[in-house]
Amino acid sequence: MKDFASAEAELAGKVRAHAWNTGDGPTACFQYAVRWxxxxxxxxxxxxxxxxxVARERERATRELHDTLVALRRITRVVTLPEEILDDRDDLGHFAHVRVQASDVRGAQVVGSLASSISMARTPRACFSGP
Incomplete structure (x- = not known):
């Protein structure tokens, strides 16, 4: 058996990736950590x-997700869209058919031309691998 100190850094990364990928609450993340x-x-x-x-790594994952969404919002402000898209806004002025799904932000590609503009460098590595 290994002691906790030797596995703490690896566990922290696993818990952070789990929280990022699943959005689980503290209890589920704690159970995941014990299982691991x-x-x-x-x-x-x-x-x-x-x-x-668990609390520290969930907070870190949440902060990284927030930073990714803020960066995505900045990108959408500078993207030049075709006229037909510009005419297709809802009542609040948002584009009706330009959307980002939760799975897109968690490692997959973003809809349309935004995909190549988003940096996923800070995304936990496990987000890009299988379960």
Whole structure:
């Protein structure tokens, strides 16, 4: 069995990627962390240690998601759109058929011409790999 200190950094990355990919709450992320520790033969730390790690990594994933969405919003402001799209706005002035799905922001491509403009450099690596 490995001690928690030797696996803490890897677990933190796994929990952050899990929170990013699933949007799970603290309880589900905590259960994921315990399951990962058991599957990888790591001694379980105290509950407060693991709770702090999960809270920290969920907050980090949320902040990174927010930063990605803010960057996406900036990109949509500078993209030149064809006239037919500019005429297709809803009551609030938003483009009716230009949309980004949640899965797009979490690692897949963004609809239309925005895909090549978004940097996913800060996206957790696990977001691009399979389950």
């Amino acid at each position: 520790l058991r599957q990888n033969d790591v001694l379980l730390p105290g509950i407060s240690t693991l709770t702090r790690l």
